[in-house]
Amino acid sequence: MKKRVFASLLILVLLLSASVGCGKKVEESTSEGTTGQEQDSEATTGQELDNEQGPITEGPLRTVSLDGTLDGSLDKIKNSSWAKDKSPVTIKWFVAYDWFSKTWDPEKNWGDKKLLENTGITVEVTSGNVEKLNTLIASGKLPDMITYNASDGVMKQLEDSGMLYPLDELKSKYAPEMDVLESMMSWFRNKDGHWYRFASYFVGPERANPEFGGYFNSHNGNWVREDILEQINMTKNDMHTKEGFMKALEAVKEQKIEYNGKAVTPFMLDYWFDATVERFAEQFGVDLEDKEGNFVNVMRTEEYLESLLFLNEMYRKGLFTDEEFTMDKTQKDTKIAAGQVFAINGLATSETGKRNLWLSDENAKLGYAGVIEGGNNGQSPIIKSSGGGGWCATVITKNCENPDRAAQLLSYLSQEEIMLDNNFGTGVYQVIDGKVKKDQEFVEEEKENPQAFAAKYSLNLGLLSDTCVRQKYEGEPTTWFEKDKLEAQTKRNAEICNSRAFDDVNPEGGTELAGILERLRAHMRQTLPIIIMASSEKECIEQYDVCIKDMDKLGMKELDIFRNERFRENKVRMGIEYVWPRNQ
C-alpha cells in the first residue's frame, strides 16, 4: 500500500513539475506588473519636473546648450508630445541583432533616467537573430516595436501584411515634432502611400550638405603605420599609386621591419575579404553604373580582375599569408593592436585595433592614407558611401497597445539632443557655439574606465541615429585618433557616390532568388581565397574565369537581372536618372 501511495505521489510531482515549466509566462507577467508599480513612483518624480524651470546645470536632466546653439535641444520644443502624458507605460522593443544588448536601469543610467523622467516610458529591450524575429511573426506575438535591417525583405513584408502602424499617421496624430527627414519618408514610402520605417544612419540631402554640416561616410580606404612609413622613407602620397603601394609593402618585408620584437606583416585584408576585392576595384576606377544607367555587377568587371591580380601579386610576394582567410575579426583586431600590421584596407577592420595600438604606444599610429588613385583604365576612383539608404529601421507593430506613446518615444529619440546623448553620453557635455564640448571631469572618467562610463552615461538606444547630426555638432578633434578619424571622412582623395540605389537591390528572404544569393555568397567565400592564392598570374585569371562560369550556373545571371530592375526602381524613387558621378 505504501508503495502505491509513494508511486502516486511521484507521478503527481512529475506532472506538477511539467506544469511548472509551462507556467513561466504567468511569473513573467507578474514581474512586469511589479515593474510598472515601481515605475509609477519614478514617473511621478518626473512629472514634478518642468522644462520651464530654467537651466539645469548638472545631472541627467542638464540643459544641454546654455547658449542655445543646439537647434534640436529638448528645451526648445514647447508642449512636446512625450511630456503630455507621463503615466507609466512599458514599451517592449525587439532588436533583431543578437549582439545588441540594452539593460534598462533608470536608477544608475543617466540616459534611462532622463528618458523615464521626460516621458514616463519604460523601455524593455530584447534582442535575438532574424530567425527569432520570424518566430515572433509566425506566432503572432509581435512586441510593440521592432528594429531590423532597413532594406530587408522582412521589413517590407511586415508593412504589406498590415502588421504595422503607419508612422506618418501616428506622427501627425500624436507626435508632430518627430524629427524625420522628408527624403527618408519618401524613400521608404509603401505602395499604400504610408511611411512605416524609421531608418538609422540614413543620409539625406537635407543634412548631408555644407550648410547643415553633414557629409557622406565611406568604409573604402587604406590605413598605414605612419611610424613604419618613416622608417622605410616613404610618404602616404607614395601609396596613392598601385606601384607605390606595392613598393611600400615590399620595403616592409625586405627591410624585415619589426615591432616589439615581432615581424610586421605588410598587408591585412578586411575581415570581409570580398569587400577588400570590391574596394580595390573601386580604387582602380570601376564604374558601377553603365552609360545606359544599368546596374553593373562588380564581379564581372575588368577592374575586379585587376584587383584580384593585385592581391594575388601581394600574396605571391609574401606580403600577406593564408592566415588572412582563417582569422576572425577579434584575431585581426588583436594583431593590429599588437602592432604587427603595416597596412590595411577597410574602416571597420581598422577601428578597434588601431585605437588600442595607439593607446598603448602613441607613436604607433595607423593613419588614414587615402585610396589608390586609379588603375589600368586610367580613370579616377569613385568610391561608394556606406549606408546611404540607412542601416536598421524601427517600426511600431499593431500589437502595441499604446501606439501614441510608442510614437512619442520615437519622437523623443529622434531629437538631435538625444542623438548627441547617444554619441557622447547623457549629462556629460555642453553644446557651445554649436559644437559639443565634453566636461573635463567626464573625459577623465571615460579614460579611466570606458565600460563603467558607458554603463552610467550611455543611453545605448542609437537605433534612430543620424551620422550627419553628430558630424554637425562634433567639436574640433582633440586627439590624434579623433583627428585621423575625421580626416578619413573629410579629406578623401576620391569622389564619393551615394550608395542608396545600390543598398536595396537584393531579393527578399524566402524567395528562390534569396536561396541563389546565399549559394553565390557561399561559393564566393570559398573560391575567392583560391583565386587570390593562385600560384601564377595565369592561374589566377583561369580560376577567376571558372569562378564566374560556376556562379552563372548557380544563377548569377538571373540575380543580375533582378538587381538591375531594383536598381532602376531605386533611382526612380530617388528622382534621378544616373547615380554614378561619372554619368551625371
Next chain:
Amino acid sequence: MTKKQKDYSKLKNQLQLQSMVIPGIIFLLIFAYIPMYGLVMAFKEYNVFTGLSDSPWIGFKFFIEFFKDPYFINVMRNTIFLNLAGLIIGFPAPIILAILICEIRSIRFKRVVQTVSYLPHFLSWVIFGGIALEMLSPNGILSYFMQMIGLSSKPVNFMSQADRFWIIYIVIIMIKNVGFSSILYIAAITGIDQQMFDAAEIDGASRFQKILRITVPSIMGTIVILLIFQISAILNTGIEQFLVLQNSLNLSWSETIDTYVYKVGLRQGRYSFAASVGFFKSVVSVILLVIANRVSRKVTGKGLF
C-alpha cells in the same frame, strides 16, 4: 481467461507503476508527435506571414532542389565522412576512457581525472572553439611546438588545410565530449556484479583479461544501444562547432548538410527548403536505425527493439 483479459488485469494491478510512464507519454505527444504536423511545411511554400495552413502546396519541389543542388554531393560527402570517421575513432574513445577510469585505484586521482575530462563539455563552443583556434593559429602553441622540434621551418596555419580539417574536427570533438560520453559507460561498469571480478581474481585472471572477459561483455548492451543511435544520426552534425571552426579555406571539407541548410535555408527565411532537408534526414535516420538494429540483433543478439 483470454490473453487480452490477462493483459488487462495485469495492467490494472500495476496501474500505479504503469502510470508513471504517463508524463513521458504526454511529453512525447506534445513535443514529438504534435509538432510532426509541421512536416507538411516540407511540401508547402511556407511563408511566416501567411502561416502554414494558407501556404500553397508545392509537392516535392524543395526535395528536388536539394538533390539537384550543385553542392549536394560535396555536403553529403563531408557529412557522411565526418560522421563515419567520428564513429570509427570517436566511438571507442569514451568506452576506453570509462574502462580506464574504473581501473584507477586512487579515489582522489579518479575524481580529478573525471572532473578534468568532463569540464570541456560544459564550455560553450564559442569559448572552447576560440581556445582551439588560438592553439591552432600560426602564432599558437602547436605551431610553436612544431617549429621547436624541427617539424616545420615556418609558422603552420592548421586551420587553412582543408584536407586535414576532419582530423582537427574529430580531435576537438573528442576532447570536448569524451569525458561526458563516458558517464554512461562508467555507470554500466559500476553496475557489474563485483563477485564476477572476485571469482576471476581467484581463478588468476589478469587485469586485462578481466576487462576483456567481464567488463566489455557486461556493458555490451549499452555499447550496442549507443552505437545504433550514433549510426542512425549519421546525417546529423550540428552547426555550432562548425560556425566556430569553419573558414573560407576549409569550407570544401567543413560544409555539412546542417550548415549548408542553415545558410541557404534558414538564414534566407526559406523554411520549407530547410524542412524538406530535415524530413529527408529523418527518413534516412529511421532506415539506418532499423538496419543497424537488425544487424545488431543478428550479430550480438542485442538490440533496441
